[in-house]
Amino acid sequence: MNLPATGRRVLVSGASRGLGRAVAQAFATNGDRVAVHYGSREDEARATLDSLAGTGHVLVGGDLSDAAGAASIAGRAADGLGGIDVLVNNAAVNLPHPLATTEYKQWAALWQQHVSVNLLATANLCHLAARRMIDAGTGGRIVNIGSRGAFRGEPDHPAYGATKAAVHALGQSLAVSLAPYGIGVASVAPGFFDTERVAHRLSGTEGEAIRAQSPFGRVASAEEIAAAVLWLASPSAEWASGAVLDLNGASHLRT
Structure with a gap:
C-alpha cells in the first residue's frame, strides 16, 4: 500500500477560515488537491479556495452534524477529487457554557451541539473516508484536531474539553483497527493559537495572560499547527499513528 508524498486527495472539514484554511493551504502548497468544506460561511470558504496553490481543488458545503449530511459531504468530496487519501477533521464548535451560570435547557442544548459536531461528525467522516481508503487499497491518513483542553x-x-478528549480516544482506537489497511490515524492537541476568531481575546490584559501561559511568551500561529498536520499525513509519519501530538509551546505538560 503506497501513499504518495504529493498529489494526494485531501478533505479538510471546517476550512472556511482559521486553522482549516491554513491546513488547506499547507496541503495545496505541498502539491495536493483539497476539498474545502464549509458549514455556513460560503464566501469565506471561496476565499480559502481562491487562495490555494495549484489546481483541481473543490468546494463542498453541508451540515456535518447530520449523519446524512456528512455522507453527502464525503461523497461530493470524493467525486470532485476522484477519491480521498487524507482526511483532516477540523470542524468544531466551542461555545461558552460555565455550569454555574448556564441554565439547564441551554446547557443541554449546547452539549448536544458540541457532541454532534465535535465528536459524531468526526466519527462519521472517519468511517466515510476510511472505507473509501480500504476499498482503494492504497492506505491513507486521518488527522483529527483535538485540543490541549482535553x-x-x-x-x-466543558463540552468542548470533553468532546476533544473523546476525539483523541477515537483516533487511538481507529489507529489500531485501521493499521492493517495501511491507514495511519493521529491527533494534534493545540494550545492557544492566533486566528481571526480569537483576535479580540489577544488584545489587552487578557492577551497578555494568554501569551504568558507559554514560556515562549506567545501563542502559536495557525500555520505552525498546519505544518504538524501536514507531517502527520505524510508517508514518513506512519509510525506516529496513534499519537496525540501536543502543540502548546510548553504551556501544559502532561505525564
Missing part, C-alpha cells in the same frame, strides 16, 4: 480542563467550555 487534558488541562475547560471550566467555561
Whole structure:
C-alpha cells in the first residue's frame, strides 16, 4: 500500500477560515488537491479556495452534524477529487457554557451541539473516508484536531474539553483497527493559537495572560499547527499513528 508524498486527495472539514484554511493551504502548497468544506460561511470558504496553490481543488458545503449530511459531504468530496487519501477533521464548535451560570435547557442544548459536531461528525467522516481508503487499497491518513483542553480542563467550555478528549480516544482506537489497511490515524492537541476568531481575546490584559501561559511568551500561529498536520499525513509519519501530538509551546505538560 503506497501513499504518495504529493498529489494526494485531501478533505479538510471546517476550512472556511482559521486553522482549516491554513491546513488547506499547507496541503495545496505541498502539491495536493483539497476539498474545502464549509458549514455556513460560503464566501469565506471561496476565499480559502481562491487562495490555494495549484489546481483541481473543490468546494463542498453541508451540515456535518447530520449523519446524512456528512455522507453527502464525503461523497461530493470524493467525486470532485476522484477519491480521498487524507482526511483532516477540523470542524468544531466551542461555545461558552460555565455550569454555574448556564441554565439547564441551554446547557443541554449546547452539549448536544458540541457532541454532534465535535465528536459524531468526526466519527462519521472517519468511517466515510476510511472505507473509501480500504476499498482503494492504497492506505491513507486521518488527522483529527483535538485540543490541549482535553487534558488541562475547560471550566467555561466543558463540552468542548470533553468532546476533544473523546476525539483523541477515537483516533487511538481507529489507529489500531485501521493499521492493517495501511491507514495511519493521529491527533494534534493545540494550545492557544492566533486566528481571526480569537483576535479580540489577544488584545489587552487578557492577551497578555494568554501569551504568558507559554514560556515562549506567545501563542502559536495557525500555520505552525498546519505544518504538524501536514507531517502527520505524510508517508514518513506512519509510525506516529496513534499519537496525540501536543502543540502548546510548553504551556501544559502532561505525564
